[in-house]
Amino acid sequence: MEQEYILNECSSFEPEHIFECGQCFRWNKQIDGSYTGVFGQNVINVKKENSKIIFKGISSGDIKKECREYFDLDRDYENIKNKLSKVDGNLKSSIKYGSGIRILNQDLWETLISFIISANNNIPRIKGIIERLSKNYGNKIIWNEQEYYTFPTPIQLSKASVEDLRKLGLGFRDVRVYETTRIINENKQKLKQLSDEKDTEKLREVLLEFPGVGPKVADCIMLFSCLKRLEVFPIDVWVRRVMNELYIKNEDETKVNKKEIENLAKEKYGNLAGIAQQYLFYWRREA
DNA sequence: ACCCAGGGTCGTC
DNA sequence: GACGACCCTGGG
Numbered sequence: 001m002e003q004e005y006i007l008n009e010c011s012s013f014e015p016e017h018i019f020e021c022g023q024c025f026r027w028n029k030q031i032d033g034s035y036t037g038v039f040g041q042n043v044i045n046v047k048k049e050n051s052k053i054i055f056k057g058i059s060s061g062d063i064k065k066e067c068r069e070y071f072d073l074d075r076d077y078e079n080i081k082n083k084l085s086k087v088d089g090n091l092k093s094s095i096k097y098g099s100g101i102r103i104l105n106q107d108l109w110e111t112l113i114s115f116i117i118s119a120n121n122n123i124p125r126i127k128g129i130i131e132r133l134s135k136n137y138g139n140k141i142i143w144n145e146q147e148y149y150t151f152p153t154p155i156q157l158s159k160a161s162v163e164d165l166r167k168l169g170l171g172f173r174d175v176r177v178y179e180t181t182r183i184i185n186e187n188k189q190k191l192k193q194l195s196d197e198k199d200t201e202k203l204r205e206v207l208l209e210f211p212g213v214g215p216k217v218a219d220c221i222m223l224f225s226c227l228k229r230l231e232v233f234p235i236d237v238w239v240r241r242v243m244n245e246l247y248i249k250n251e252d253e254t255k256v257n258k259k260e261i262e263n264l265a266k267e268k269y270g271n272l273a274g275i276a277q278q279y280l281f282y283w284r285r286e287a
Numbered sequence: 288a289c290c291c292a293g294g295g296t297c298g299t300c
Numbered sequence: 301g302a303c304g305a306c307c308c309t310g311g312g
Contacts, residue, residue: 022294115294122293125309171307176296214296236294281294 002143003063007053012077014100015046015053021101021282023224025114025127026134026151038134040107042066043141043148058143072102084276087268090246091276094283101278104224108191109184110151111225116176116212118220125169132168133157154184176212183210200229223274233265233273242284 007013015035019027027037027046034047041060044067046053055067068074081099085092113133118126130151137152137160158181165174184190197203200222207218219234221227233239235258243261244253269276 116296118293119295120293120306121295122309125293128309166307169308172296172305173307212296216295220294234294237292238294285294 002057003059005055005064005067007055007073009051010053010073011051012081012100013048013053013071013102014098015048017098017100017282018071018102018104020286021098021278022123022285023278024104024106025123025130038141038148038150039070039104040066041139041141041150042070043143058141070105072105075102077102080272080275084269084272084279087276091269091279094276094279097287098279098282101275101282103228103230103275103278105226105228106224107151108195108221108225108227109154111221112180112184112207112210112213113151113157113177115217115220115224116180116210117170117173119173119176119212119214119217121171121173129169133160136160136164136168154181157181158185173212176210179211180213195227200232203227203229204232219274223277230274231271233262233269233277235261236281238281238285239277242280245284 016029019029019035019037024037026039027035029035030045032047034045036043036045036057042058042063044055044057044059044063046055048054055063057063059066081095085095114126114130117129131149134149134151137156138149141148141150157177160178160181162174162178165177170177194203194206197206203222204218207213207221208215213221216234216236219232222229222232223234240256240258240261241253243264244250244256247264248256248260250256265273265276
């Protein structure tokens with residue numbers, strides 16, 4: 001049963017910025033410029049018309065409630081952008097470029113597996129792998145005579161052997177995804193424990209125990225899932241590049257010390273470093 | 288045809 | 301702590 005939710009005024013909301021800034025992998029641009037994607041048991045199309053945002057699709061619950069939560073609509077991004085714009089001209093430019101970015105509240109399990117897959121990988125391929133996982137192990141939802149697939153639950157994904165995963169194109173990440181799935185299924189409290197953990201450092205330590213989760217992936221999970229740690233600053237090749245170009249100016253970006261970037265980010269962006277990271281990432285990668 | 292890079296992690300030294 | 305290996309795909 002199709003539902004609709006219309007947001008009449010939302011200054012910091014640009015579908016392209018939100019879906020192309022690298023935090024999510026299941027949203028696809030449509031011919032009319034809108035985006036369609038799957039989250040939870042929802043299939044939603046997001047379209048911006050003038051200042052209105054139209055959410056339309058199939059929802060497992062109340063579309064308004066689901067969307068307000070997922071799109072982080074109760075957070076004041078104007079205020080955040082104002083604060084971050086004062087840091088320096090560089091960040092101000094990146095914010096201007098990605099002014100409609102919002103950090104999604106994505107499912108923890110899906111984010112865990114998705115970012116294990118992201119390791120030493122590129123975005124088009126990551127999207128393809130996650131799509132195939134969903135098609136093979138998730139639930140089918142039909143909307144507008146088209147088939148969509150939810151991201152598989154831990155139980156659903158446990159049906160996949162290492163060989164199955166390799167066939168779906170995961171490459172060397174097959175064992176990591178398999179083992180992480182097994183751990184989650186063997187300890188039903190694990191995901192809830194992670195969600196309940198208040199201490200960010202402790203949370204990071206627990207995440208690092210999963211095969212395939214290193215410092216970068218752990219930070220992404222904490223920032224892009226409902227764990228919502230806006231203060232963490234994931235450092236990948238693009239962020240290292242942009243931070244080097246803007247501040248450090250080392251001739252060889254691969255030699256830039258990670259700790260130096262971390263300290264710089266904390267010092268400049270404080271507890272909003274994660275959001276700053278998204279503006280910088282999107283700016284450097286797209287502009 | 289060949290090489291390179293991609294939202295890194297892991298095992299080894 | 302540094303270093304190479306790791307699967308796969310698209311682009312130069």
